[in-house]
Amino acid sequence: MEGKCVSRFVRISPAKARRVANLVKDKDVITAIAMLEQIPNSAANPIRKAIKSAVSNIISQAGEIKVKEEDIILISIKVDTGSFKFMKRLRPRAMGRADVIKHRTSHISVIVAEKEEKEA
Numbered sequence: 001m002e003g004k005c006v007s008r009f010v011r012i013s014p015a016k017a018r019r020v021a022n023l024v025k026d027k028d029v030i031t032a033i034a035m036l037e038q039i040p041n042s043a044a045n046p047i048r049k050a051i052k053s054a055v056s057n058i059i060s061q062a063g064e065i066k067v068k069e070e071d072i073i074l075i076s077i078k079v080d081t082g083s084f085k086f087m088k089r090l091r092p093r094a095m096g097r098a099d100v101i102k103h104r105t106s107h108i109s110v111i112v113a114e115k116e117e118k119e120a
Helices: 014-024 029-038 044-062
Strands: 002-010 072-081 088-092 098-102 106-114
Touching (some): 014 029, 014 106
Antiparallel strands (some): 002 106, 088 098
16 A cells, blocks of 8 residues: 655755655655654755655555554655746846846655565
């Protein structure tokens, strides 16, 4: 069983968010959330919220089957570029010119699943 969460149009640069996402990739959920609470980066909070949302999705989908948070691992975490067509600003420059500031946004996709128990 899988749980999924997609946070769209998060106001953080995709490059900054990917740096944080690569730290927690392929870890279990408890470790990933603990790491993200200690990282002093602005991208850590939206990624932590997306992971918690995916975990709550898998728990609510389980229904009568009891799924513990300790038994859930991160399958994939992906940060894509959002659109920045709405977030353009002008910066005044010399001789009456202006440069465009593009406030970039991100789409954060998280997929979590239960650990597979190997029977010996």
